[in-house]
Amino acid sequence: MTGFMKGLWVIATYTFREGMRKKTLIGFLILSILVIFGSNVMSAFVTESGIAAGDTSSDMDARLVKDICVTAISIFGVLITIFISASVVPTEVENKTIYTILSKPIRRFQYLLGKFVGVQLIVLLNLFLMGGLFFFALYFKQKIVPTLLLWSVLLTYFEFLIISAFTFAVSCASSSAVVPTIAGLFIYITGNLTVYLKDAADRASQYDAVWVGNIAKGLFNVLPNLQRFSLKSQILNMEPNDPPVDLMLPNLVLYGLLYAVTGFIMAYWVFRRKEL
8 A cells, every 4th residue: 555655646746747847837827927916907997987886996906806816717727727637648648658657566547546646736736826826916905814715716626626537537538638628628618507507407398398408407417517616706796804605615525526536437447448
């Protein structure tokens, strides 16, 4: 067991180091930091119409900073997650590094789990950097410790974990990072639109389109609903130190872990049958 964990950790740290050296990933991270940092500058250009609507200048400034930062973390965070999840295995297959690794006393499950853990370390570090910068930007703007943001960052990670797991699964069946990247974007978009399937099922029942409603309801119950992890509306409309509303954290964590484990099992099932 000790040898298994040691080998897994070596693969994970190697994946982490190699991933952090990728120029594309560094570019995404720098862009996100610049956007978050620049949100304080952009907030100086508050529109007169917003102030006339009843908001004070400081309220408009804070709201703009929140909106920009939450959007930046969501967009750049998911791009980083998809890019790194889609590329770690295909890159080593293309460079034939994987043959050297698997020729050693390392099992495929150990290798794949180490790769996945390494990907999560990269995602966590980037999310920590972006979330930390947003934390200080909001604190210096309102002089209030934004504890609500910490809950949002935590839930955002589990959203990224689901996307990462299924993108990783697709990458294990691909010889390049292009298809998994497209699949990752599709998973992200679909996961954010899943909530509308319930409305589609309800409307279908009203028009006696039973089979359409059953399909929509089935997809709603099977596909991950990434909107469950979003606290954007609460961050924008509530005070930074307010407790989150209607948040069942244990259920959401279990929900995210369940889909992540499912995605990894799919990845291993594909990778085990891959000819290497």
